[in-house]
Amino acid sequence: MLYIVALLVLAALGLLVPALTTDQVYWAWLSVGASAAAALVLVWDWSLRRRRGTAPAAGTTARRADHREDPGGPPADEVGDDTSPDRAVEPDEEDTDAADLLVVADLADEVRVLDERPRYHLAACAWLGGRASLGLPVSEARQLGFTPCAACGPDATLAAKKRGS
Template sequence: MLYIVLLLVLAALGLLVPALTSAQTHWAWLSVGASAAAALVLVWDWWLRRRSGPTPGAAGATAEPGDRQPPAVDHPADEDGVDDDAPVSPDQATEPEEEDTDAADLLIVAELADEIRVVDERPRYHLAACTWLDGRASLGLPVSEARQLGFTPCAVCRPDSTLAARNRAAGA
């Protein structure tokens, strides 16, 4: 749909050039018509997306048209109420919440070079002793670099408040 809108906008721009260089107003009206058609296609696409419901993924994430996932298939559980076909590994466990970092702690942590741990393809950074890291391969990074790369602190091990308190104690 977005390609159609792009083509209509380019057509409107192309029709605007002869409208401005000649004294014929029908070119301007054709340009307005192409722009209106592009707006209608955008509204139609929005309406179709809204009717289909929310796209799978994280809240607030923007999904491209090609990124849509097929709907999840609900496998019925066995008589004992357990779905034996769904293996659960540590990597499939839910992501821990983000630590609510105090602004003063954030200013301290942003400058630190202390090493924290990150898991590939996961948004949180952790202390080495974090219980959520058990059984997961992790990489060490300086906390300032992890922050710059967009990682956020884990609410389980609370690395920002721990590192800031450790830094305050070392400075005292």
């Protein structure tokens, strides 16, 4: 979208030159029209980004983009026991350093994910408990927009395991 806006602004500037050097007013109106079109494209792009939250990174799917916005808790309209496994508060995201992230990004080691939850976990994570989870390679989990669990620290653990082997 930014390229389209840049081209429209350049066209508006290009049309402004003949508007200023000749006595023909329609060049000025064409320049104004190109500027207005650039503004409309910017507003359109802004509304698309706002509708889907934030722009997902390249390679992510719209289905998993929603997980990053998930606050982790139960919906506000559900009332019940907060100690049940399905209502437990989502653990924080692990603070992964850049070196570990580079190692983990290419690993095929399996991590566990829960449907409708934004984190990925190690199989031994205490937060998972008896919840039904799906196994994914850590690189795929990252590509789908999942983030590491702070409770079990999958990125640090898998990076240390990789460095040790």
